[in-house]
Amino acid sequence: MRFDQSRFSRLSLPFALLGGGALLLPLSVQADALQQQLNDLQEFQVIAHRGASGHAPEQTMPALELAHEMGVDYLELDIQMTADGELVAFHDESLDRATDGEGELKDVSLEELKALDAGSWFNEAYPEFADDAYAGVEILTLGEVIERFGTDTRYYLETKSPELYPGIEEALVEELEAHGLIEAGAALVQSFSQESLLKVQELNDQVPLVQLVWYHPEDDGDQLVEWTGVTPGPSEISDADFQAIRDYAVGIGTNLTYEETLEVIDASFVEQAQANDLLVHVYTINESDDMQRLLDWGVDGIFTDFPDRLNELVE
Ligand code: G3P
Numbered sequence: 605m606r607f608d609q610s611r612f613s614r615l616s617l618p619f620a621l622l623g624g625g626a627l628l629l630p631l632s633v634q635a636d637a638l639q640q641q642l643n644d645l646q647e648f649q650v651i652a653h654r655g656a657s658g659h660a661p662e663q664t665m666p667a668l669e670l671a672h673e674m675g676v677d678y679l680e681l682d683i684q685m686t687a688d689g690e691l692v693a694f695h696d697e698s699l700d701r702a703t704d705g706e707g708e709l710k711d712v713s714l715e716e717l718k719a720l721d722a723g724s725w726f727n728e729a730y731p732e733f734a735d736d737a738y739a740g741v742e743i744l745t746l747g748e749v750i751e752r753f754g755t756d757t758r759y760y761l762e763t764k765s766p767e768l769y770p771g772i773e774e775a776l777v778e779e780l781e782a783h784g785l786i787e788a789g790a791a792l793v794q795s796f797s798q799e800s801l802l803k804v805q806e807l808n809d810q811v812p813l814v815q816l817v818w819y820h821p822e823d824d825g826d827q828l829v830e831w832t833g834v835t836p837g838p839s840e841i842s843d844a845d846f847q848a849i850r851d852y853a854v855g856i857g858t859n860l861t862y863e864e865t866l867e868v869i870d871a872s873f874v875e876q877a878q879a880n881d882l883l884v885h886v887y888t889i890n891e892s893d894d895m896q897r898l899l900d901w902g903v904d905g906i907f908t909d910f911p912d913r914l915n916e917l918v919e
């Protein structure tokens with residue numbers, strides 16, 4: 605475990621009072637809760653990717669309940685916005701894979717979305733994990749998730765495809781503030797979009813941010829590049845590149861492999877990021893031997909569809 609309070613000096617006092625309908629806590633309580641979150645991030649974090657989505661339909665209540673029962677540090681959710689402006693937990697832009705509907709989520713109202721079956725696809729795709737109770741489960745609003753699990757649970761929330769959803773950052777921060785999540789130290793925001801993260805920071809600079817990156821071969825060649833260009837490829841990355849992320853984020857969330865075969869980062873990448881005061885969280889790791897290897901590298905957290913497997917290694 606590494607611990608260096610100065611890594612998070614950006615998040616030290618004073619804290620701004622939260623406005624609007626926020627649950628107003630005394631400043632000292634907010635400071636303590638946020639500092640506790642930052643301290644806890646120094647420990648290895650088990651991040652339930654879309655809930656315990658290896659066992660139950662991703663981002664639905666059964667997957668979140670299971671992850672909660674297993675005991676995880678964060679529930680990871682992808683946040684998108686319906687045509688009528690409601691924030692919902694759903695990964696794909698299209699409804700085709702993970703519901704019985706079709707078309708684009710952005711074109712559908714919450715009422716239409718709620719009528720879809722977000723569970724039967726899982727029973728068909730993963731018969732070994734199928735359960736009749738999963739048939740017909742609903743897509744959840746972010747508000748429903750927070751109301752169920754409260755501020756004692758922490759949420760690792762991705763602004764997913766934010767370019768499709770003008771205003772999603774404002775809606776997200778408003779919802780987090782309204783539920784008292786930020787001052788409770790219960791929210792972390794992640795995105796592949798640096799622009800989206802900076803918007804969140806401008807709206808509320810007390811939310812820990814994680815910059816997501818995805819390394820892949822450029823034009824099917826050998827050279828690795830980062831999808832959005834937020835860093836160079838892993839072999840060219842410099843301290844200055846990591847520091848540029850450290851200016852606004854507490855960590856970096858990276859893939860380990862491209863198409864499950866090509867390994868894109870190594871222990872030295874992790875070491876260099878951490879030497880630049882960035883946490884390193886790695887997605888999406890489902891095999892125990894990969895988990896153990898990353899633990900040996902000293903990563904700060906792992907996103908997994910199988911938190912039970914990861915818990916067995918870290919407990
Ligand atoms: O958010 C970390 C990881 O979930 C990023 O990949 O595609 O599963 O959202 P994705």
Ligand code: CA
Nearest residue numbers: 680681682762
């Ligand atoms: Ca995600």
